[in-house]
Amino acid sequence: xxxxxxxxxxxxxxxxxxxxxxxxxxxxxxxxxxxxxxxxxxxxxxxxxxxxxxxxxxxxxxxxxxxxxxxxxxxxxxxxxxxxxxxxxxxxxxxxxxxxxxxxxxxxxxxxxxxxxxxxxxxxxxxxxxxxxxxxxxxxxx
Amino acid sequence: xxxxxxxxxxxxxxxxxxxxxxxxxxxxxxxxxxxxxxxxxxxxxxxxxxxxxxxxxxxxxxxxxxxxxxxxxxxxxxxxxxxxxxxxxxxxxxxxxxxxxxxxxxxxxxxxxxxxxxxxxxxxxxxxxxxxxxxxxxxxxxxxxxxxxxxxxxxxxxxxxxxx
Amino acid sequence: xxxxxxxxxxxxxxxxxxxxxxxxxxxxxxxxxxxxxxxxxxxxxxxxxxxxxxxxxxxxxxxxxxxxxxxxxxxxxxxxxxxxxxxxxxxxxxxxxxxxxxxxxxxxxxxxxxxxxxxxxxxxxxxxxxxxxxxxxxxxxxxxxxxxxxxxxxxxxxxxxxxxx
Numbered sequence: 001x002x003x004x005x006x007x008x009x010x011x012x013x014x015x016x017x018x019x020x021x022x023x024x025x026x027x028x029x030x031x032x033x034x035x036x037x038x039x040x041x042x043x044x045x046x047x048x049x050x051x052x053x054x055x056x057x058x059x060x061x062x063x064x065x066x067x068x069x070x071x072x073x074x075x076x077x078x079x080x081x082x083x084x085x086x087x088x089x090x091x092x093x094x095x096x097x098x099x100x101x102x103x104x105x106x107x108x109x110x111x112x113x114x115x116x117x118x119x120x121x122x123x124x125x126x127x128x129x130x131x132x133x134x135x136x137x138x139x140x141x142x
Numbered sequence: 143x144x145x146x147x148x149x150x151x152x153x154x155x156x157x158x159x160x161x162x163x164x165x166x167x168x169x170x171x172x173x174x175x176x177x178x179x180x181x182x183x184x185x186x187x188x189x190x191x192x193x194x195x196x197x198x199x200x201x202x203x204x205x206x207x208x209x210x211x212x213x214x215x216x217x218x219x220x221x222x223x224x225x226x227x228x229x230x231x232x233x234x235x236x237x238x239x240x241x242x243x244x245x246x247x248x249x250x251x252x253x254x255x256x257x258x259x260x261x262x263x264x265x266x267x268x269x270x271x272x273x274x275x276x277x278x279x280x281x282x283x284x285x286x287x288x289x290x291x292x293x294x295x296x297x298x299x300x301x302x303x304x305x306x
Numbered sequence: 307x308x309x310x311x312x313x314x315x316x317x318x319x320x321x322x323x324x325x326x327x328x329x330x331x332x333x334x335x336x337x338x339x340x341x342x343x344x345x346x347x348x349x350x351x352x353x354x355x356x357x358x359x360x361x362x363x364x365x366x367x368x369x370x371x372x373x374x375x376x377x378x379x380x381x382x383x384x385x386x387x388x389x390x391x392x393x394x395x396x397x398x399x400x401x402x403x404x405x406x407x408x409x410x411x412x413x414x415x416x417x418x419x420x421x422x423x424x425x426x427x428x429x430x431x432x433x434x435x436x437x438x439x440x441x442x443x444x445x446x447x448x449x450x451x452x453x454x455x456x457x458x459x460x461x462x463x464x465x466x467x468x469x470x471x
Binding site: 020026029030032033034035059060061063064065067068070071072076079080081082083084085086087130132133 | 338341342343344345346347348349350362370371372373376377404405406407408409410411412413414465467
């Protein structure tokens with residue numbers, strides 16, 4: 001992917017979206033990847049016994065998706081300095097999770113170009129399930 | 143299509159043809175995860191100091207664990223994790239069902255965390271049988287694992303998968 | 307919050323703020339970096355291929371965002387990620403718990419997080435807050451975990467929020 005430069009972006013810009021759709025297999029992969037083996041993410045009977053409608057996507061996985069969204073956007077020369085989200089809503093497997101980000105601030109300081117963003121995941125109906133913020137540095141054209 | 147499946151000479155010609163080598167890694171976290179998976183509580187699989195006191199290089203890989211193949215997206219099978227590398231058998235198998243038919247492992251050395259292995263495999267056997275629900279194809283692969291540092295063969299494994 | 311509502315924050319809790327728990331050692335390895343990257347769906351080869359990572363100037367495979375290593379699991383001792391949901395040890399009159407969110411801060415000017423690293427994680431409660439929300443009165447516990455690598459460099463901090471109500 002082409003490198004994005006500090007000069008090319010403006011406050012209000014949306015960064016390229018990342019679309020996810022978790023199969024139950026991906027939730028099992030995430031259990032292995034993260035070490036979180038809580039059964040509400042892969043055992044439907046267990047999930048329902050806790051009062052849930054069915055399996056739900058790990059909040060931390062959505063957080064990691066936002067990490068990927070940012071990593072892929074900033075390119076080889078960008079640096080991820082801070083990212084995260086809060087968990088406000090549940091997502092189910094086999095349903096689109098759209099990861100998005102909008103530039104909220106840009107400034108240069110100490111020879112570095114900082115960009116702040118609002119990032120979030122949203123459901124197909126537009127509801128934001130994990131809103132958060134991020135800080136990255138981008139290379140300048142010079 | 144599956145009902146008409148027959149083993150051809152073209153398939154048999156692939157017997158014994160070695161695949162490209164692939165790297166398998168035995169690490170402390172992967173050994174512990176495998177040990178958890180089989181429900182072992184033996185500290186020799188978890189505690190490096192304990193394992194060293196027993197005379198091992200590091201924590202010991204539980205029996206059956208021959209390391210984790212290096213995973214590269216697009217190259218490894220996304221479900222099973224094994225590498226779909228050059229030189230391996232190319233069978234066009236029309237069956238949808240897949241079962242594990244069994245594994246035999248021969249150990250020539252103890253595997254410990256930190257070991258990096260080089261594995262090659264080849265197709266060893268094909269058998270077609272009539273089962274209660276139609277044809278069943280037994281595919282047997284043989285793998286040889288060498289320690290990448292010493293070049294010594296540390297294990298051999300024979301795996302059979304059943305397609306039906 | 308209203309005058310009538312009584313604080314659930316005790317002196318014991320106030321005394322615990324800022325006190326670091328015992329350090330936890332985390333291992334960053336090639337296999338667990340790849341597994342994490344694979345489970346998220348990362349496509350950048352620096353998370354999978356050592357040569358690709360080195361060609362981009364890293365010491366080895368890079369730990370994907372949010373991954374700071376795996377604690378050494380001991381049977382019967384658990385092995386969760388430190389700090390993520392910790393701090394439930396206090397007696398609070400609320401039954402329900404929510405993970406309020408997690409933020410990661412990285413210090414790439416100090417060092418990257420790469421396979422081969424041994425990270426020491428130190429966790430502490432950064433503070434308690436009380437609020438009145440749509441769920442009723444709630445206690446917000448903020449935790450902070452600092453990750454230091456084997457070279458003594460602080461490479462990351464995690465800020466976790468737990469909500470009890």
